[in-house]
Amino acid sequence: MEPAFGRSVPFTIGIEEEYQLLSAESHELVPRFEEIASEAADERVREELMTSVLEAATGIHERVSEAMEEVREIRRHMRDAAARRGALIASGGTHPFSRWEHQEITDTPRYQGVVEELRWVAEQVAIFGLHVHVAVPAADAAAAITTAVRTHVPELLALSANSPYWQGHATGLASTRSKVFETMPRSGLPPRLDSYEEFEELVRRGTAAGFFTDYTYLWWDVRPHPNFGTIELRAFDAQTRVESVAAIAALTQCLVATFGERRPAPQPRTFVDENKWRAARYGLEADLVDLAHDTERPARAAIRELLELVEPASRRLGCSGELAEVDRILERGNGADEQRRVHEDDGGLLAVSRWLADRTVEGL
Numbered sequence: 001m002e003p004a005f006g007r008s009v010p011f012t013i014g015i016e017e018e019y020q021l022l023s024a025e026s027h028e029l030v031p032r033f034e035e036i037a038s039e040a041a042d043e044r045v046r047e048e049l050m051t052s053v054l055e056a057a058t059g060i061h062e063r064v065s066e067a068m069e070e071v072r073e074i075r076r077h078m079r080d081a082a083a084r085r086g087a088l089i090a091s092g093g094t095h096p097f098s099r100w101e102h103q104e105i106t107d108t109p110r111y112q113g114v115v116e117e118l119r120w121v122a123e124q125v126a127i128f129g130l131h132v133h134v135a136v137p138a139a140d141a142a143a144a145i146t147t148a149v150r151t152h153v154p155e156l157l158a159l160s161a162n163s164p165y166w167q168g169h170a171t172g173l174a175s176t177r178s179k180v181f182e183t184m185p186r187s188g189l190p191p192r193l194d195s196y197e198e199f200e201e202l203v204r205r206g207t208a209a210g211f212f213t214d215y216t217y218l219w220w221d222v223r224p225h226p227n228f229g230t231i232e233l234r235a236f237d238a239q240t241r242v243e244s245v246a247a248i249a250a251l252t253q254c255l256v257a258t259f260g261e262r263r264p265a266p267q268p269r270t271f272v273d274e275n276k277w278r279a280a281r282y283g284l285e286a287d288l289v290d291l292a293h294d295t296e297r298p299a300r301a302a303i304r305e306l307l308e309l310v311e312p313a314s315r316r317l318g319c320s321g322e323l324a325e326v327d328r329i330l331e332r333g334n335g336a337d338e339q340r341r342v343h344e345d346d347g348g349l350l351a352v353s354r355w356l357a358d359r360t361v362e363g364l
Contacts, residue, residue: 001203001215003196004229005142008060008135011257011317013067014230015249016057016131018048018238019078020095020356022088027353029098029126032087033106040081044074049111050126051104054078054089060135064250064319071245072364079361090356092335093128093163093177093237096349100126100167121184127177128238130160132249133230134256139196141260142224145231147193148259151267153221153235154275154288155306158299159326160248161283162237162335165349174283174336177237178276181219186212189273190220192266199224221276231256240335240359247325253317254310267291283336284329300330 023030031051046055056074061067078089103126105115115122136142161174173179182188193199203215212218215226221235233252239245271291278286279299286299307326314320332338342355 001200001226003139003226005135005139005226006137007229009062010135010137010260011253012060012062012135013064013249013253014058014060014133014228015067015071015245016055016133017071017074017091017245018128018130019054019056019360020090020092020128020238021052021054021082022090022095022353022357024083024086024088027088027350027357029095029103030087031104032082032085035085036078036082036087039084040077042074042077042081045078047106047108047111049106049114049122051106052098052126053128063317064246064253064322067249068242068246068322072242075242075361076364079364088357089360090353091128091238091240091360092339092356093161093175094166094180095126096165096339096352096356097168098126100124118184125180125184127163127180129177129181129234130236130238130245130248132233132236132252133225133228134233134253135228135230136256136260139224139226142226142231143193143196143199144263145256145259146190146222146224147266148264149222149231149233149255150189150192150269151264151272151291152255152306153189153272154279154286155299155302156233156248156251157235157237157276158279158283158286158288159251159303159329159334160236160239160244161279162239162339164336164339165343165352168349170340170343173281174285174334175237175280178235178280184219186217187219188221189269189276190218190223192269193224196224237335240338240356242360242364243325244329244335246322247329250314250319250322251306251310251326253319254313254323255306257313257317258310264292283334303330
């Protein structure tokens with residue numbers, strides 16, 4: 001590790017999206033990464049585990065509004081590159097009906113090695129996420145903020161849940177992606193980190209023992225990313241609406257900035273995980289426990305409490321407009337709610353896949 005904490009302006013932000021690559025005719029996943037990436041000719045494009053996934057990452061931005069300008073430009077560029085190859089991009093936590101058995105694994109040493117080690121566990125991870133990086137000023141701050149943000153992963157997951165269908169079935173979950181990914185080792189909520197030295201020692205021992213190659217194989221919901229000098233939030237389902245990306249990025253940036261100044265008491269991982277299960281199962285309809293008082297309240301109320309908490313940070317960081325989009329999600333429902341309405345109104349999963357593709361590039 002080469003820690004880069006403090007090298008960027010504190011609380012600058014970067015956004016990574018994992019897009020589905022679809023057939024323009026059948027709307028199913030297709031293994032077209034190489035040709036679409038070649039057509040795009042864009043250094044922001046990255047391969048992922050499966051060739052039906054295209055990841056794209058923004059640069060570093062001080063304001064969420066600037067990052068979102070780049071997100072929109074990336075979506076337009078990827079849309080056009082895919083179209084020239086007879087394909088579509090779409091954004092959602094899972095594909096409604098494509099089967100993981102039909103996907104191809106990317107032919108690189110990293111991903112072939114992951115599948116060789118994990119077999120079915122990795123082979124069935126045909127899922128799509130949104131990752132948000134926020135720069136932090138010091139290494140010890142990274143550890144403390146990771147632990148503080150961990151407590152609120154359930155609220156963030158309830159807000160971003162966007163994967164109610166999997167392998168052609170309604171799973172009954174708002175975020176199927178999160179439960180599929182938890183079959184991976186070293187996934188889910190991170191351990192409590194009281195210092196950066198504790199994180200360094202965990203990585204040192206884990207690599208020396210041969211458990212993993214480096215810290216990027218710690219696939220936690222939130223983790224320090226030393227080489228980038230950031231906290232990386234990885235708990236989110238990929239978002240269909242670009243305005244939902246803005247809302248989630250703003251809330252993430254503000255949470256990290258808020259916990260850079262004030263550190264709430266750490267909460268037991270077991271209880272945070274219970275809340276996370278409720279968020280994955282019920283999304284915004286969940287009842288989440290306020291772990292500071294051990295009292296239940298609706299997920300929407302819990303998220304509004306977070307909005308109140310981070311409001312001063314949003315003014316300092318200039319993202320109040322993007323943060324206001326959170327209220328719009330609470331009013332209309334998250335992506336899972338919208339997918340279910342499309343399915344109910346139009347009567348099939350093909351309609352859901354079409355909606356994902358159309359809505360991903362609408363209004364860019």
